Amino acid sequence: MTLPQQHTQRAHSGTIRIALVDDHAILRQGLRSILDREPDLEVVGEASTDVEAVALVDRMRPDIVLLDLKLSAGSDFEGLALCGQLSASHPGTGLLVLTTFLDEQIVVRAVHAGARGYVVKDVDTTELVRAIRAVSRGESAFDSRSAAAVVRSLNGQGVSVEQLTGRELEVLQLLAGGLSNAKIGEQLYISATTVKFHVSNIMRKLGVSRRAEAVYAASKQGLI
Numbered sequence: 001m002t003l004p005q006q007h008t009q010r011a012h013s014g015t016i017r018i019a020l021v022d023d024h025a026i027l028r029q030g031l032r033s034i035l036d037r038e039p040d041l042e043v044v045g046e047a048s049t050d051v052e053a054v055a056l057v058d059r060m061r062p063d064i065v066l067l068d069l070k071l072s073a074g075s076d077f078e079g080l081a082l083c084g085q086l087s088a089s090h091p092g093t094g095l096l097v098l099t100t101f102l103d104e105q106i107v108v109r110a111v112h113a114g115a116r117g118y119v120v121k122d123v124d125t126t127e128l129v130r131a132i133r134a135v136s137r138g139e140s141a142f143d144s145r146s147a148a149a150v151v152r153s154l155n156g157q158g159v160s161v162e163q164l165t166g167r168e169l170e171v172l173q174l175l176a177g178g179l180s181n182a183k184i185g186e187q188l189y190i191s192a193t194t195v196k197f198h199v200s201n202i203m204r205k206l207g208v209s210r211r212a213e214a215v216y217a218a219s220k221q222g223l224i
Contacts, residue, residue, distance in 0.1 A: 016136045019060060020046045021053040021067035021082070022098075031066065031098075034125055041132065050082040057090055063136050069099045069106065077106070077197050080113050087114025094135035098128070103165065105201055107146045117141030164205055169223065171198040176215045176224045 018035060020028045020043060032043045044060045047053040050071055057065060065086060069079035083095055096117040097110050107118050116135045119128060123143055131141035164172065167188075174184045181195040188195070203209060206217040218224045 014040060015042045016040055016064060016132065017042050017044045017060070017062045018064045018066055018132065019044060019053070019056050019062040021048075021056075021065060021071070021079070022046075023048045023068065023071045035129070035132075038129055041129070050078055050085075053082055054085065054089075057086055057093065061090070062093065064094045064096055064132055066096050066098050066132070069097060069101055069110070077101075077194070080106075080109055083110060083113040083115050094138075096131060096135050096141065098123075102145055103201075104163075105204065107142075118146040119143045120145065164202065164223065168198050168202050168205075171195060172202055172214070172218055173224055175199065175202070175211060176218070 018041060020031055022028050022031075025048065028046045028048075032046070035041045035043055044062050045056045047056045048071070053065070053067065053071075056062075067079050067082065069077050071078040071082070079097065079099070083097070086093060086095060094117075095115045096119070097115045098119055098121060100121050102120055110118055116138075117131050117140060119131050119141070120143060123131075127143060131143075134141040170188060171184055174187055179187070181192040181199065184195045185192045199211065199214070202218075203211070203214050206214050208214050208217050215224070
């Protein structure tokens with residue numbers, strides 16, 4: 001098992017080894033300068049794409065991967081797929097999401113994908129370091145806002161129809177016009193993969209399993 005081996009290594013070194021995954025170099029540099037000031041934290045590598053991240057984690061076997069959900073201009077949520085991939089291939093690695101997105105469904109999806117923590121980028125340094133240390137101990141770490149989203153989900157209080165985002169409503173309107181994901185993407189200047197993600201969220205929020213059912217449910221609710 002990977003987990004016991006990593007805990008043994010950490011016990012000997014006393015250092016939490018961290019990989020940074022974010023598509024903005026200046027943000028990675030800022031994070032590195034902050035984290036390297038802590039005596040028990042060490043940034044062992046950086047990646048800007050999902051491919052680079054997989055190679056980095058395979059090579060360095062960090063204790064923590066601090067990752068954003070948006071890793072390219074073409075997709076807002078590539079990090080979710082990456083989170084699931086790393087969780088499956090390196091179950092002993094602590095995955096901590098650091099992102100700008102605070103949609104309740106995104107928080108829950110990140111948890112289902114294997115994230116042990118979720119904090120937004122306006123979190124202060126002390127809170128971020130606390131979250132990293134908590135995840136390294138095998139605990140969960142959420143800031144107050146993302147924690148509330150998880151609690152609501154566990155209590156069965158999911159996002160209501162009225163809480164469709166502005167972008168989801170735009171996608172819904174075009175979906176009602178019979179457009180494919182690719183065509184919707186062209187209209188909104190986003191990738192077909194991102195459109196598929198939004199359509200999936202729309203169907204979940206509306207409680208349906210088919211695109212046509214989503215359009216019908218939305219029309220009944222007066223959303224389109």
